[in-house]
Amino acid sequence: MKVRKNIAISENGFIFNPLTGDSFSVNETGVFILQKLKEEESEATILQNLMDEYELDAHTAEKDLNDFLSMLQNYQLTTNE
Amino acid sequence: MNKRKITVAATGLNNIDSPGPGIPVIRGLKESETLDIRIVGLSYETLEPGIYMHDLVDKVYQLPLPTAGSAVLKERLRYIASQEKIDVLIPNFDAELHNFIKIQDDLKNELNIATFLPSQAIFDERQKSELGKFGEKYGVKVPESHMINQVTEIRKLEESLHYPMVIKGRYYDAYIALTYEQASNYFYKIIAKWGYPVIVQEFVTGTEVNVTAIGDGKGTCIGAVAMRKLYITDKGKAWSGISLEDDELLDISKRVIENSKWRGGCELEFIKTKDDEYYLLEMNPRFPAWVYLANGCGQNHPEALVKMALGEEVKPFTNYQSGKMFIRYSYDLIVDISEFQQISTMGER
Amino acid sequence: MKPNYESPIIKKLNAGMMNKFGSRTEYIPVKYIDNVAVADLMDQYGSPLFVISEKTIRQNYQKAVKAFKMRYPKVQFAWSYKTNYLDAVCQVFHQEGSWAEVVSGFEYQKALRNGVPGNLIIFNGPDKSKEDLILAIKNRSLIHIDHFDELYMLIDILEDMEETKARVAIRVNMDTGIYPQWDRFGFNYENGQAWNAIMRIIAQEKLQFEGLHCHIGTYMLTANAYAVAAQKMCELALSYSNTTGENIKYIDMGGGFCSVNTLKGSYLQGADIIPTFDDYAEAITSTILQSGFRPDTLPLLILETGRALIDEAGYLLGTVLATKRLADGRRATIVDTGVNIMFTSFWYNHRVSPAQDFSQHAEDTVLYGPLCMNIDSLRESITLPILKKGDRIVIQDVGAYNMTQWMQFITLRPNVVMIDTTGKVHLIRKQETIDSIVNYEIVPEHLK
Structure with a gap:
């Protein structure tokens, strides 16, 4: 899964999708994941990155990451290419 | 002349097709001849046009919605007051007034922010559902109205009111009913939306005339300007209006302001009948969106309010020019998304 | 030390929708009741737990x-x-x-x-x-x-x-x-x-x-x-x-x-x-x-x-059992304080506060009770900090009617404690056990 190109992510968590005109806000964890996606990391790597970065168990990390990625997809911010 | 510098905060920046009074109030303040007023805009939503009007609004903070309660509002204002000294605050939305009236003393004592608002008791007296009592107490004709809880009570009222009659919700909505069937339909429609009681009101025909006025809270009417709408939008809002010279209407309006010891700005909505009788339909407890017309014909009500809030004596206005018109127009501001981002994520700009 | 973790969230910014300053009172954490730590109360007396001041x-x-x-x-x-x-x-x-x-x-x-x-x-x-x-x-x-x-x-x-x-x-x-x-x-x-x-x-x-x-x-x-x-x-x-x-x-x-x-x-x-x-x-x-x-x-x-x-003297402490995503994308939070013990949630929007610190981020969520029954919904929409399984909440102003109109339905009723004026905690109603219920039941001989 990749973040669509042209999507701007600011440090304070503001996201603008010029394709649709929608804007969003995400929290720090959200910014962290989005940046990893921009860097084209795999889901497995992001999962590991999350656990390295935060005090976090594998089950919660997996559940939260899946939920977040499904929301990104739902909002048309990602592609599966 | 050196103008004195002060800061005034104002809400109602929604200068849209059904505009709030904030921007017109701010224009009046900016045109003060004695005060140099910096404006802090207070917004509820991120697309209120006033947020993006840099020539009128110097700084903007988001407020919590009125539903969050007065405690939360006070917390937010405490933060804003820590960022800048606010001398006077003018709330311009009906829905927020209850909370501001509730905390007006705390704002003055704890944050040194002056307001110029009526007391809760007087604010409540002019509620729609209390209009009959209000008219009697302050010597102004109002349409006969009754509060009912059962649809069958409409039948009993048919003798004194006749059709058409107006069926109103306690806070909003009004329908004109020509028959019992219509009236009972509206009755159910209103209870479904606004609950009990339902107000049944005499339908008074004539011309609608409005007055924007300001009282000092001690029984003096500081200013009053009468206006008739010349054209209304499909939402029922004034598109254009003209100032009137109508001494009787002004006398009645002054009487209401004086007798009720109204404190602050307000709008009085009247119907003038064919027999030249004036019926008060509603008293809105804040400046109307057309208040800038008052400024345009010689009475700067927002400026007067700020001065009184600061404890200064203001002499009542004695006249104004009739035949001045206001014509509303819309205007497209061009804004970069970064500004929207700023207000959306930081709650201020 | 690693930074505190918070589940990732993304919110669409809708023009005209409630902004993030919308309901902050509900965000102030309630960590103490009359100087007694909420966490200690729950560790000792379980969850859910009624507390009376x-x-x-x-x-x-x-x-x-x-x-x-x-x-x-x-x-x-x-x-x-x-x-x-x-x-x-x-x-x-x-x-x-x-x-x-x-x-x-x-x-x-x-x-x-x-x-x-x-x-x-x-x-x-x-x-x-x-x-x-x-x-x-x-x-x-x-x-x-x-x-x-x-x-x-x-x-x-x-x-x-x-x-x-x-x-x-x-x-x-x-x-x-x-x-x-x-x-x-x-x-x-x-x-x-x-x-x-x-x-x-x-x-x-x-x-x-x-x-x-x-x-x-x-x-x-x-x-x-x-x-x-x-x-x-x-x-x-x-x-x-x-x-x-x-x-x-x-x-x-x-x-x-x-x-x-x-x-x-x-x-x-x-x-x-x-x-x-x-x-x-x-x-x-x-x-x-x-x-x-x-x-x-x-x-x-x-x-x-x-x-x-009495309303203001009563608190109901509860625990987040799960969070999930509903079909329409809304967040749902399931807590262990259901309508069975919070009858007044049928007519009040009760104040719900988290019992621990959190970031400034918040999310709209539906708040459900634990019952396997569709009526068990405490708030249709409430803006809360991002809660995860095991987080604790405090529901305020529940002293009136809940401890009399509560139902023994699906599960048992919890402990009730009173904090006296010196800060001492007293158990004033013990949580029910299965015996509290079955002791009143009689099974006819032929069904035994």
Whole structure:
């Protein structure tokens, strides 16, 4: 899964999708994941990155990451290419 | 002349097709001849046009919605007051007034922010559902109205009111009913939306005339300007209006302001009948969106309010020019998304 | 050390939607109740857990009494048992000087067990059995007659009781401009039913007519309705003394005062719109004082307010069981405090606060209880910090009705503790066990 190109992510968590005109806000964890996606990391790597970065168990990390990625997809911010 | 510098905060920046009074109030303040007023805009939503009007609004903070309660509002204002000294605050939305009236003393004592608002008791007296009592107490004709809880009570009222009659919700909505069937339909429609009681009101025909006025809270009417709408939008809002010279209407309006010891700005909505009788339909407890017309014909009500809030004596206005018109127009501001981002994520700009 | 983790969230910024400053009060964490750590309480007594602050009860009670006593010479409060009849709670009110106000034989027994003298128990309600009435007559309790059938039953009972009189009052209902009008209880004022009942009573030698009672509604947002009610009560009382030459001993204005909770559908917060004790007291006492009683014949004023005295003293502590995503994309949070123990969530938007620190981010969520039953929804939409499984929440202002109207449904009822005025924690109702339920069941032999 990749973040669509042209999507701007600011440090304070503001996201603008010029394709649709929608804007969003995400929290720090959200910014962290989005940046990893921009860097084209795999889901497995992001999962590991999350656990390295935060005090976090594998089950919660997996559940939260899946939920977040499904929301990104739902909002048309990602592609599966 | 050196103008004195002060800061005034104002809400109602929604200068849209059904505009709030904030921007017109701010224009009046900016045109003060004695005060140099910096404006802090207070917004509820991120697309209120006033947020993006840099020539009128110097700084903007988001407020919590009125539903969050007065405690939360006070917390937010405490933060804003820590960022800048606010001398006077003018709330311009009906829905927020209850909370501001509730905390007006705390704002003055704890944050040194002056307001110029009526007391809760007087604010409540002019509620729609209390209009009959209000008219009697302050010597102004109002349409006969009754509060009912059962649809069958409409039948009993048919003798004194006749059709058409107006069926109103306690806070909003009004329908004109020509028959019992219509009236009972509206009755159910209103209870479904606004609950009990339902107000049944005499339908008074004539011309609608409005007055924007300001009282000092001690029984003096500081200013009053009468206006008739010349054209209304499909939402029922004034598109254009003209100032009137109508001494009787002004006398009645002054009487209401004086007798009720109204404190602050307000709008009085009247119907003038064919027999030249004036019926008060509603008293809105804040400046109307057309208040800038008052400024345009010689009475700067927002400026007067700020001065009184600061404890200064203001002499009542004695006249104004009739035949001045206001014509509303819309205007497209061009804004970069970064500004929207700023207000959306930081709650201020 | 690694930074604190918070689940990732993304919110679409909708123009015109509530912004993030929307409901911050609900975000202030409640980590302590009367200086006792919420975490410690839950570690020791489990989750969910009801907590009652004795200090808050006493403060509220004293505030209410003061509001009335500074305006009127003779005031008496009677604790409304149905609002919260846990013995420990009742005893706090009785210690403060409250009589007991009961509406069933069961509540009457509870008041007696709590050591309330019979003559300080007010017996209200439409359901009083023959046995209940006999006991109340013998104990010299104040019987508030609700309907003519009860009046005739009393007359019958007294015929068989030699040289015994019953102390009675009637419940009066009336139009106070409030909808709905509670005309199902008592005798109507406007149509003359109440006066008719009084005339029947005074014709009976064994009925000692002492007072008038009304209870005009619940969660009354306008103090003025009480002024209207008090006026009508006074008119009845004065007509009575003009007719008989006797004075009425008391006027019982019932309850119905608001607590700080916010009703569902209310635009403004409950705390911002409810009248204060002073507002209610002013409306009631100034009406009575101006109604024409001679100073020496002023009746005792009795108040039975329940909700306004106890709601704020009650907390419900709970735990997040799970968070999930609904089909339409909304967040759902499932907690262990369901409608089975929070009956009032059917009409209030209760204040829900997290019990631990959190970031400034928040999310709209539906708040569900733990029951496998569709009705178990506490809030259709509430903005809360990002909660995860195991996080704790505090639901505030739940002291009224929840500990009496709760249901033993699907699961058992939890512990209730009281924090006394020194900060000591007492268990005042033990959590139910399976035995609490099955001990009352009997399985026929052939099904064993």
